[in-house]
Amino acid sequence: MQLYCDSLTEYKRLATREVRIGDLLLGNFNPIRVQTMTTTDTMDTIATVEQSIRCIEAGAEMVRITAPSKKEAENLLNIKNELHKRGYKTPLIADIHFTPNAAEIAARIIEKVRVNPGNYVDKKKFEQIDYTDAEYAEEIDRIRERFTPLVKICKEYGTAMRIGTNHGSLSDRIMSRYGDTPMGMVESAMEFLRIARHESYHNIILSMKASNPQVMVQAYRLLVNVMMDEFGECYPLHLGVTEAGDGEDGRIKSAIGIGTLLEDGLGDTIRVSLTEDPEFEIPVCRDLVKRYTNRQSELEKKQSGIPEIIKVPYSPFEYTRRSTGTVSNIGGKQVPVVVADFMKATTIRHEDLQAIGYTYNTETDKFTIADAAADYLYTGKKILDFALPGTLKVICDHATWLNASDKEKYYPLFQSTEYLKSTDHSGLLNFVAVDVNEPASGELLQEIRNDDSVVLCLYSSNAHAMPSVRRYIIELVNQGITCPVILAVESHDTTIDEQLIHFSTDSGALLLDGMGDGVWLMNEPEKLQNQKVSGRTYLETKNNHQFINNTSFSILQATRTRISKTEYISCPSCGRTLFDLQETTAKIRSMTHHLKGIKIAIMGCIVNGPGEMADADFGYVGSGVGKITLYKGKEIVKRNVDSTIAVEELINLLKENDAWVEKA
Numbered sequence: 001m002q003l004y005c006d007s008l009t010e011y012k013r014l015a016t017r018e019v020r021i022g023d024l025l026l027g028n029f030n031p032i033r034v035q036t037m038t039t040t041d042t043m044d045t046i047a048t049v050e051q052s053i054r055c056i057e058a059g060a061e062m063v064r065i066t067a068p069s070k071k072e073a074e075n076l077l078n079i080k081n082e083l084h085k086r087g088y089k090t091p092l093i094a095d096i097h098f099t100p101n102a103a104e105i106a107a108r109i110i111e112k113v114r115v116n117p118g119n120y121v122d123k124k125k126f127e128q129i130d131y132t133d134a135e136y137a138e139e140i141d142r143i144r145e146r147f148t149p150l151v152k153i154c155k156e157y158g159t160a161m162r163i164g165t166n167h168g169s170l171s172d173r174i175m176s177r178y179g180d181t182p183m184g185m186v187e188s189a190m191e192f193l194r195i196a197r198h199e200s201y202h203n204i205i206l207s208m209k210a211s212n213p214q215v216m217v218q219a220y221r222l223l224v225n226v227m228m229d230e231f232g233e234c235y236p237l238h239l240g241v242t243e244a245g246d247g248e249d250g251r252i253k254s255a256i257g258i259g260t261l262l263e264d265g266l267g268d269t270i271r272v273s274l275t276e277d278p279e280f281e282i283p284v285c286r287d288l289v290k291r292y293t294n295r296q297s298e299l300e301k302k303q304s305g306i307p308e309i310i311k312v313p314y315s316p317f318e319y320t321r322r323s324t325g326t327v328s329n330i331g332g333k334q335v336p337v338v339v340a341d342f343m344k345a346t347t348i349r350h351e352d353l354q355a356i357g358y359t360y361n362t363e364t365d366k367f368t369i370a371d372a373a374a375d376y377l378y379t380g381k382k383i384l385d386f387a388l389p390g391t392l393k394v395i396c397d398h399a400t401w402l403n404a405s406d407k408e409k410y411y412p413l414f415q416s417t418e419y420l421k422s423t424d425h426s427g428l429l430n431f432v433a434v435d436v437n438e439p440a441s442g443e444l445l446q447e448i449r450n451d452d453s454v455v456l457c458l459y460s461s462n463a464h465a466m467p468s469v470r471r472y473i474i475e476l477v478n479q480g481i482t483c484p485v486i487l488a489v490e491s492h493d494t495t496i497d498e499q500l501i502h503f504s505t506d507s508g509a510l511l512l513d514g515m516g517d518g519v520w521l522m523n524e525p526e527k528l529q530n531q532k533v534s535g536r537t538y539l540e541t542k543n544n545h546q547f548i549n550n551t552s553f554s555i556l557q558a559t560r561t562r563i564s565k566t567e568y569i570s571c572p573s574c575g576r577t578l579f580d581l582q583e584t585t586a587k588i589r590s591m592t593h594h595l596k597g598i599k600i601a602i603m604g605c606i607v608n609g610p611g612e613m614a615d616a617d618f619g620y621v622g623s624g625v626g627k628i629t630l631y632k633g634k635e636i637v638k639r640n641v642d643s644t645i646a647v648e649e650l651i652n653l654l655k656e657n658d659a660w661v662e663k664a
């Protein structure tokens with residue numbers, strides 16, 4: 001095992017125990033299963049059955065249903081019977097928080113229960129408690145006493161269990177000892193897992209969800225590492241990013257977290273949590289999983305092996321940015337740059353730059369610059385016939401650059417062999433494109449080692465692309481080469497979701513490990529012409545440059561490497577939600593999307609919402625029928641506000657806390 005997976009260079013699924021959920025087998029190299037969760041009231045049997053059927057028809061292999069109390073747990077029997085009557089035997093999962101009684105009922109009825117170790121026994125009071133070792137051991141005994149009955153029921157009934165840790169709802173005990181950390185998340189699950197193993201119960205799946213993909217990825221990796229150390233084996237992993245939000249941002253965040261782990265062979269089942277109807281989550285899950293269905297055989301067919309990594313020069317369990325030199329505004333301590341690719345544009349006009357964040361005013365002859373404005377424009381063989389804003393520089397092909405008069409605005413792009421042969425380099429900044437799949441010539445590495453004007457643009461023609469680029473960057477680190485790196489990812493996928501997933505995984509996975517000083521995304525826009533996706537129609541209003549620019553900035557935002565907009569943490573909603581979460585999220589987004597860097601949580605219920613809204617600055621949380629409670633951080637500031645005025649009250653709260661600016 002290489003730290004947390006079987007290989008950092010070959011595609012290999014992690015070997016795990018096999019778990020049975022009804023007739024469904026999971027883990028131990030079984031296909032990666034996809035699942036979702038209903039949003040209906042669990043007491044509304046027919047609505048829940050019908051939504052479950054829509055999810056199953058869309059491809060869900062398991063359906064989770066909330067069981068907040070005994071009566072909902074009991075109603076799972078009616079739901080299960082009705083589904084069976086209609087010919088659907090898909091395993092059901094009861095989602096449990098705070099209510100062991102409900103779990104014990106559900107475990108006798110349906111195929112799987114999910115417990116949250118942060119709140120199964122503990123009630124969260126946000127207290128900092130200094131435990132002695134003896135007091136801590138007493139706490140574990142208390143958990144054992146309360147959790148063991150459920151384990152015994154599951155064992156007796158053949159019911160599976162997910163021990164599902166959430167970053168936002170760690171118990172006060174864990175927070176006091178480990179803090180709000182990936183290690184705290186791992187230990188939270190391990191406490192419960194040890195109790196289950198003691199009872200020789202192994203029908204267990206684990207999850208480590210967080211709304212921050214960086215924390216989520218580190219926690220899963222650490223969990224595998226700790227399980228291998230302690231037990232010499234792993235339990236299957238359920239992957240997910242919580243409160244990912246909706247639309248493109250929700251897909252991007254999910255793909256970065258889930259895709260990063262799938263690339264390394266981790267993950268046996270996935271759920272993409274979107275603030276959309278649950279059946280819309282399934283196609284995204286399937287797009288994520290299908291990237292790996294044939295990866296091993298594709299690699300064998302093409303014999304495109306990646307050289308082994310002997311020394312891993314960074315910790316995959318914590319974030320450290322690769323140390324590089326600074327070349328112009330790239331690398332060092334500067335935020336990653338965004339390159340807008342206009343190579344295929346036949347002409348480039350002032351107004352075309354609006355799609356990448358620069359709005360031209362003909363009267364003043366000036367550009368207004370948005371927060372998410374690209375830093376570089378790649379023009380291929382074109383030189384522009386108008387002056388660009390000061391923050392936008394041009395990359396063009398080397399031969400074209402030779403004819404450019406403004407060498408402080410235009411910079412050359414070389415292919416690697418071209419760079420070695422040519423003596424006409426820019427004295428300031430040279431971009432060198434490298435396919436990492438081509439064996440890096442010692443000569444190129446020698447040259448760039450001694451040239452502090454080089455920025456590498458790395459791409460890969462390998463089917464296992466991200467690990468091959470990672471391998472190359474690791475080689476740079478091991479050889480002490482500090483030139484900045486731009487991650488160039490090209491998608492030939494034919495749908496918007498596939499492209500989002502591809503871009504997010506291949507660049508996001510590296511950014512999470514501190515690798516990459518910029519992103520350069522490319523696609524084939526003609527493949528997306530007139531495409532509509534259920535529930536979303538974004539290509540109707542955007543052109544392809546805008547799509548790519550937004551995707552680039554969203555990836556940087558989701559990896560927390562460059563903040564350029566408001567961040568929304570919205571739960572997917574479930575049977576506990578008492579207001580229209582999708583509509584409310586859209587309304588809040590429309591009024592606050594210009595508040596760069598502010599994190600706003602929109603959560604369906606007061607039971608789990610406050611705990612799970614993670615590190616949001618402000619929270620809008622359902623607290624009863626027609627009632628909303630507003631938070632500043634973890635603190636309640638306005639309780640039970642009438643929902644008809646709650647969004648306005650949220651805006652007032654932002655204003656009172658100097659977090660509001662008027663829209664430009």
Ligand code: SF4
Nearest residue numbers: 571573574604605609
């Ligand atoms: S926070 Fe949202 S998804 Fe979580 S339990 Fe509450 S309503 Fe359901």
